[in-house]
Amino acid sequence: MNKAHVIEHLRFALEAQLTTAKVAAKTAHDTATHEENIAENKYDTLGLEAAYLAQGQAQRVNDCYKNIELFEPVFNEKPTDKIAIGSLVCLEDDNAAQKWFYLGPAAGGLTVNVKQHAIAVVTPGAPMGKQLLNKQIDDEITLTIADVAHEYMVVEIL
Structure with a gap:
């Protein structure tokens, strides 16, 4: 990406x-x-x-x-080892399905498509954004949606 x-x-x-x-x-x-x-x-x-x-x-x-x-x-932020505002992040679930997120300062929910990949903007105030902040590659996050826990692993940070 x-x-x-x-x-x-x-x-x-x-x-x-x-x-x-x-x-x-x-x-x-x-x-x-x-x-x-x-x-x-x-x-x-x-x-x-x-x-x-x-x-x-x-x-x-x-x-x-x-x-x-x-x-x-x-x-204009430079990439870091930890997820911060401005990071482009790829998460992978247990089935090896990948999802891309951009941690932005605003406009949560905005989605763009780049080369057949949907990239959703999440903000630090959103549950997903809170979980992503300061994570590194190979860290895991768990997001509960409608009482169902979804586990993801951070596989790429740009």
Whole structure:
């Protein structure tokens, strides 16, 4: 796995999220300020609801900018022996199935596909992220999902 390619895919995905959020915010703002949404009486709340939506979409745009800002210094981190924020990690289960994760500062749940591998971003605040921090190659982690324990071994850190 080439970490530089993964980082480029993550950059593109973060920018795509920002673009989508901007379009949604613009649409919500236009709806909120459209003349057809002016309240005709005190029970007409369409304009108010549209304004709340516009405010939420504007916050989403701000969050996207913040995520991009948080990732930039992390993308330049040098690999270490221990998993840290900015590490690209390969885990292997008992059946030798591999899963790739990028330990990021934000945007948990974001997934990118690189050469037929899905790489999921996890944050240190997530259960998986907490378990990964400071682990080394050949360390094991156990993650319990729906009362079922899943065991993984760290096989690669980039």
